[in-house]
Amino acid sequence: MHSRPSSTALDLAELQDWLLEHHGDTVDTDRLPAIRTELEHLATRAVPGTIVELGCYQGAMALWMRAVLDATGQGQRPVHVYDSFQGLPERGERDPDLFETGYLRAEPEQVLALHDRWGRTPPVIHPGWFVDTLPSQLPEQIAFAYLDGDYYDSIHTCLTACVPRMAPDGTLIVDDYADLEANPKAWNGLPGVKAACEDYFHTPSPLQVITGGGDLAFGRYTAPLGR
Ligand SMILES: C[S@@+](CC[C@H](N)C(=O)[O-])C[C@H]1O[C@@H](n2cnc3c(N)ncnc32)[C@H](O)[C@@H]1O
Secondary structure, eight states: OOOOOTTSOOOHHHHHHHHHHHOTTTOOTTHHHHHHHHHHHHHHHTOOSEEEEEOOTTSHHHHHHHHHHHHTTOTTSOEEEEEOSSOOOOOOTTSOTTSOTTTTOOOHHHHHHHHHHTTOOOOEEEESOHHHHHHHHSOSSEEEEEEOOOSHHHHHHHHHHHGGGEEEEEEEEEETOOOTTTOTTSOOSOTHHHHHHHHHHOSSOOOEEEOOSSOOOEEEEEOOSOO
16 A cells, blocks of 8 residues: 555544554554544543653554544644653563563654555654653643553653643543453553552542453543643
8 A cells, every 4th residue: 555645534444444453462442442532522622732642662553643633623733652662661560571671662663654654644753761751852731641651660650741731621541551440351461550550649549440342451530620
C-alpha cells in the first residue's frame, strides 16, 4: 500500500482492522474503542489542551489517536509522544520478571512511517527516558494522556509530570491498571502499574476502572473542573 495524501478521509473501521492485524501486540478490540470514546468526549466537552502518549513504541495507538481526532473535528489538536526508543528500562522491585530490559525497542522512524502510510500528520516525538524528557518537554495543558509505560517507576514518573498539567475535565488513562475487585477479568500481568497509582494518588485511588469485552485493564483519572 502506498502513502495516502493527508486530505484523504480515513475510514476508521478500515484503520482499526489494519491495526488489529499488524499491531495486535499493543492494540486490541477493547483498547481502540475505549481510547476513541475518550477522544470523542473531549470534543463534546470542549476540553482544551494537547494529547500525549507516554510510551508510544512503534506508534500504533498514536496513529489511532490522530485518526480519531481528525475524524471528530479535532484536526488542530497536537499529539505528542514520548518513549526511550530503547525499550523497557530495568524492572524495579514492584515489577514482575516478565520482560527483558530493552524489550519493545522501536525507532522514531517507525512512528513517522506509520503515520505517513496512512497520510496522517505525525506526532511531535520526544525520545528519551521519561524522567529526563517529561519535566521540560510536556505541553503546559494536557487534554488527554495515555500512560503505557508498563513499570512502577515509569508510571509514577508519568503521573507526577502529567497530573498537575491536566486541563479541567481532561482525562488520563493508565494502561495495565488491574483492579481485580472492580474487574476480575482485567489482565494483572504488571502489578507495578497499580502500585504506582496508589502511591501517587494515595489509597483510595481516584481512578475509575474501565472495562471491555476481554481482559482490558484501564484506569481513568478525570481532572477536577474547578482549577
Ligand atoms: C507497551 S509499549 C507502548 C505501546 C504503545 N502505547 C501502543 O499502544 O502502541 C511500552 C513502551 O514504553 C516505553 N517505556 C517504558 N518505560 C519508559 C521510560 N521510563 N522512559 C521512556 N520510555 C519508556 C518502552 O520503550 C515501550 O516502547
